[in-house]
Amino acid sequence: MIKTMTARINGQTYQLTQEEGSGDWVVQIQAPALSSYNQEGHYYPVELTATDEGGNSTTIDDDHSTFGTQLRLQAKEREAPVITITSPTADAHLGTAAPVVTVKITDNDSGVDPDTVVIKVDGAPLEASGEATDGGYLFTASASGLEDGPHTITADAADHDGNAAQQASVTFTTDTVPPTLNVTAPVEGFKTNNSKLVVSGETNDVTSGPVTLTVNDTPVVVDEGGTFSTQVTLTEGENRITVKATDAAGKQTVITRTVYLDTNAPVFISVSMTPNPVDCGATFVLRVKATDD
Ligand SMILES: [Ca+2]
Ligand SMILES: [Ca+2]
Numbered sequence: 001m002i003k004t005m006t007a008r009i010n011g012q013t014y015q016l017t018q019e020e021g022s023g024d025w026v027v028q029i030q031a032p033a034l035s036s037y038n039q040e041g042h043y044y045p046v047e048l049t050a051t052d053e054g055g056n057s058t059t060i061d062d063d064h065s066t067f068g069t070q071l072r073l074q075a076k077e078r079e080a081p082v083i084t085i086t087s088p089t090a091d092a093h094l095g096t097a098a099p100v101v102t103v104k105i106t107d108n109d110s111g112v113d114p115d116t117v118v119i120k121v122d123g124a125p126l127e128a129s130g131e132a133t134d135g136g137y138l139f140t141a142s143a144s145g146l147e148d149g150p151h152t153i154t155a156d157a158a159d160h161d162g163n164a165a166q167q168a169s170v171t172f173t174t175d176t177v178p179p180t181l182n183v184t185a186p187v188e189g190f191k192t193n194n195s196k197l198v199v200s201g202e203t204n205d206v207t208s209g210p211v212t213l214t215v216n217d218t219p220v221v222v223d224e225g226g227t228f229s230t231q232v233t234l235t236e237g238e239n240r241i242t243v244k245a246t247d248a249a250g251k252q253t254v255i256t257r258t259v260y261l262d263t264n265a266p267v268f269i270s271v272s273m274t275p276n277p278v279d280c281g282a283t284f285v286l287r288v289k290a291t292d293d
């Protein structure tokens with residue numbers, strides 16, 4: 001007569017009781033809280049021991065030739081991975097047709113199945129490579145040949161227990177064309193005796209407007225139509241005016257003008273008329289020496 005029947009699963013021991021009628025030994029057991037995926041063989045081994053009243057016992061486990069496969073408990077978790085597209089960021093303007101895409105995927109318990117990861121740009125899959133990190137993977141992929149304008153990255157993944165993550169998606173804009181920039185004043189080589197110089201012009205960008213503008217590294221307001229005007233103070237002599245237009249993708253157009261401030265009036269050094277007196281109707285020479293800074 002069998003006296004006791006015990007089962008050992010995941011470090012816990014359970015007593016089975018004999019069912020009336022059938023004579024079977026039965027117990028209800030709560031499955032382990034964690035997936036069996038990370039166990040050796042992806043299952044929890046079950047060890048059964050039957051003991052008779054005389055003190056003899058028989059133990060079988062997952063290695064048993066007949067019952068071994070019935071003693072392998074698979075427990076599936078049901079928490080989907082979490083996907084975060086870390087680059088590009090949402091609504092970013094990128095100055096490249098080949099942006100690098102990085103996607104972080106984490107999963108509790110069974111873990112991200114890297115074979116299920118699919119990263120797409122505008123619906124076309126990208127070649128992606130994953131690197132294991134804390135709790136998951138960091139995937140990197142390179143898009144290429146993207147036309148200027150909006151694009152969408154999507155990322156999908158599942159864990160080892162078949163739980164599919166909610167798809168992540170990010171829309172961004174590529175822009176490889178720098179802003180247009182026209183400096184209408186001053187012209188190159190402009191000379192003046194006024195230390196206040198107006199710098200004006202127009203700038204626009206098709207894809208990543210509005211444009212931010214600086215004149216000699218000082219920000220200048222650009223109105224809705226793209227025109228700008230500001231005043232700079234010149235120093236005596238040569239001055240370099242640098243006008244820099246930058247779009248939201250970081251593309252720049254730079255125009256420089258060299259202008260000259262001259263506030264010193266000419267100075268006379270000598271004057272002579274030869275001959276003087278001169279005969280009426282004859283010629284004489286007027287000679288002047290003068291300098292100017
Ligand atoms: Ca999971
Ligand atoms: Ca642009």
Ligand SMILES: [Ca+2]
Binds near residue numbers: 262266
């Ligand atoms: Ca002068």
